[in-house]
Amino acid sequence: MKRIWILIALIGTLGMTAWTLLNNKKQVEDKIYKPNPDQKVGVRTAVAELRSLSQANEFLGSFAANRQVEIRPQAGGQIIQLPVEEGQSVGTGRLIAKLDDEQLRYQIEALQVTLEGYQNDLKRYENLVKGDATPAVNLERTQLSIRSTQAQIKQIQKQIANTTITAPFGGIVTEKMVEKGSVVSVGSPIIKITDISSLKLVVDVPEKAINQFRVGQSLSVSTEVYPAARFAGRVTMIGAEGDAAHNYPVEITVNNSGKNQLRAGMYGSIANTSKLSGQTLSVPRQAIIGSEKQPQIYVVENGKSVLKSVKIGATTNEYYEITNGLKAGDQVVTSGQINLQNGTAVNAQ
The missing domain is CATH 2.40.420.20 (conserved putative lor/sdh protein from methanococcus maripaludis s2 fold)
Known part of the structure; x- marks a missing residue:
């Protein structure tokens, strides 16, 4: 009998719980916002x-120098002249540095004395060979010695010429690595020259816009430094290979001879407008x-x-x-x- 009452009580509890859950669900559903299907x-x-x-695309890039080179001597020695300073403008062929060539000139003098002796011997052997007083081989050896000495003189003259270092093109001395009196070796950098008479604006162009550019195309270039000025540019190179982001380098050359002087490293931008057919x-x-x-x-x-x-x-x-x-x-x-x-x-x- 006791078990029956326990079973009845359990069934009643479960029924009450189910009724409570259903009632709570209805209350929650009543609180949920239901949009009015007729409301617009x-x-x-x-x-x-x-x-x-018309497609108007703007691309930002930075200016690079037209040419830049580190001057490296083809001879070694002590610098006895260095008539340039950083920031100085130099023209093509301007003396950059002079190395000590005194020892080389002494060698030239010694070889010239040797050459003169061989030439005198040659005259004597020519006369003796005519009279069969000496073998012709002596004449031939003297002629070869003269040619060898002349070659040595030319070689040293070339070394002397290499001690005079000049600017390969006009530009500005942007870095000086040595001072007068320094001893330099062959190939060591001494001066850096930068040519900014014209500059190259390099911009990265996305794949979908690269066909808007062609070599020789004229473009207007603007800068933050001179916001009111416009510089005439010309496309001189379009990259044949893009980077991982499918951007291609486009190079625009800008003449830098006007009153608004640009410098390498400055930012520049181009706006390219193309009309759709x-x-x-x-x-x-x-x-x-x-x-x-x-x-x-x-x-x-x-x-x-x-x-x-x-x-x-x-x-x-x-x-x-x-x-x-x-x-x-x-x-x-x-x-x-x-x-x-x-x-x-x-x-x-």
């Missing part, structure tokens, strides 16, 4: 239509949602929002070209997409 969401729209689009179907940029690989647009049809996948082409600062998924005259949502779902009733403005 206010959105802003625009019409997809044919437009003549004919009229293209386009929508405002604000209409596109989703990712660049899977763009989507809400279109208003019969008072409701319809989510459509589209394909985009060229872009400008204001519009996207639509190559597939829309037709001219479609009403696209440009504001308020966050409150929409496929089929939501809308109040278009």
